[in-house]
Amino acid sequence: MAFDGVQVDGPSLVADIRHWADELGFSSIGVAGVDLSSAEPGLGAWLSNGFHGEMAYMALHGLKRARPAELVPGTVSVITARMDYLPASTPDGWQGIEFERLRRPGEAVVSMYARGRDYHKVMRSRLQKLAERIESAVGPFGHRVFTDSAPVLEAELSVRSGHGWRGKHTLVLSREAGSMFFLGEIYVDLKLPESLPVTEHCGTCQACIDICPTSAIVAPMKLDARRCISYLTIEHAGPIPVELRPLIANRIYGCDDCQLICPWNKFARKSALPDFDEREGLSGAQLVTLFAWTEEEFLRFTEGSAIRRIGHERWLRNIAVGLGNALRSTRDADIRAALQARAGHPSPLVREHVEWALVQ
Template sequence: MTATPKQLAAEKARLVADALAEGFSAVRITAPDAIPLAPERLDAFLKDGHHGSMGWMAETAERRADPRVLWPDVRSVVMLGLNYGPDEDPRSLLEARTRGNISVYARNRDYHDIIKGKLKLVAGRLASRTGAEVKVFVDTAPVMEKPLGEASGLGWQGKHTNLVSREFGSWLFLGSIFTALELPVDAPERDHCGKCRACLDCCPTQAFPAPYRIDARRCISYLTIENAGPIPLEFREAMGNRIYGCDDCLAACPWNKFAKSASEMKLKARPEFEGPRLSDLAALDDAAFRAFFSGSPVKRIGRDRFVRNVLVAIGNSGEGDLLPAVRRLLADPAPVVRGAAVWALSRLAPEAFFAARIEAVASEDDEAVKQEWRALGPAIG
């Protein structure tokens, strides 16, 4: 039996009420064909090489650009937002040079786990009530959540390319439920950025070649998370003490003045992730790293990449007290860690760096680490 418009409207109301009761902050619905410009924009992003080493974006481009390619039976896309707004401006930690600044979204449990669990409950009850097939997606799937969020009315894609909500600012986790049920759709949100450039102008690495465009290769979030090799020299000083991600463009958005702090304890930051000491983080071996970041998205980048980030922050700290940690990591088994330690040494103790570089190059077997030693001063073999 085909559901009537009245029945579908009633089901939509039940779905929204259920999602809000489950803890989601906002729920809107759009059609799977509501982002017709997405394929062209994605293609331009990829052709410009702005995705950097994220090859999976190109590999999944066809599915990513059109929900119907990902799942031909989809008739409605339910977009859900979960507020994770911080209590304070996270940029205040940038002044604490001996402490690490972890992006707000990663200061507690992995949001993928939190949202997927909630989505499965809401979607499962929808399927049970209606018999319609459903699928749930969170971030890691090839779904263009931000354009779909804009089309659904959750918010609009700001000049920093992230979703902005009039109610929650730039602090919404996004998830989606694809359903074979044809539910009534909501009106899209219009752009409210106006002439504001706050998010663009505050970027430490000028990662925005133009409003509404981002070059991931220059973004600190990409550099500290997705990038597996050494941090490019030109961006290291600009990283400051940002050791996992960057919140600057989100935190600068004027719409945050209307945002609400996350109300659920499970979304509140863990105290140990709010400015941990760089000296403690530099001491983490693989087992300690996994234990400290258990359940956190930080764990996914691995100890070596993380300690690389910590060493860049140490190099930017100006704190001679952190030299013992740097010297110890000059002998780390991971080349990416040793290379970062070389740079940190050159920043904190230039004389020691120059005194050690000739012998260090001769004994080093990794070319990238050798290049770190060669980068400053007269040429050496």
């Protein structure tokens, strides 16, 4: 393949990209084409059903998500990347340890991916470095990096480029690495040989569907985000539906249940990067302790974390729900006192959830 007068050996370049990616901490690399037309009907139906909830950007960009060459004109290939995120200190039997947290109502549960550094920052920076390595080899080329940051069908591209198959919970699953990983992409104007997809291996298992606390997985590979705890605690800006609050339990940021129960995650890999090591205070902390954070403390303790983007108001909203659920089962005086201390909060959103919690 010729590029600006330079002869580029596609297979050789992809092999080099994989080597450079490994040095940067990526777990695997693939290449996808840009014809995602077969994914458009499913995307259109998902949007038509309103399963995207308040994530207006999903509908705003519409089918552009399935058309890489429209999003970034000139794109002819997509380099896809996987980065494992389990901390290096993750012990054996970690799934059971995480489930035990849900049996301690006073403990705050933060999704495992969010306990370290913001993956957007880590992935984007390293994808850019990877693009620079490619540029040093082939000369200037058109490219743009993404990681959960634009209208990109990340899971679809990942599946098409061989990282895994689409699990019934809609996440990408790998026989070698489970699903505990982040995805990222580099849209490029270089024509590269596409990776081969892998076969599916969920079989008759539907453990992820059965365990979902809010029945958000309405059918295999169909997720109603409006019921998903990750959506409700992170993406949703308003009041959490009253009927779903008891089901959230003590989860204050995200939910890992469908991944924890998945048999394939016994093969989940630990990260090679210290960025995803757990931060002190975001694992095993008490709801009462986190509820007492001032906005200044929230900003300080979540600096560089993905959690910061929900803001202090939603942070308090989520914890108030957790405290209400804990109060129902423990009748703890400290929990009631913590809630009463926020009863006059200036935010109507926080006050409403505190009021709900106090009557549990």
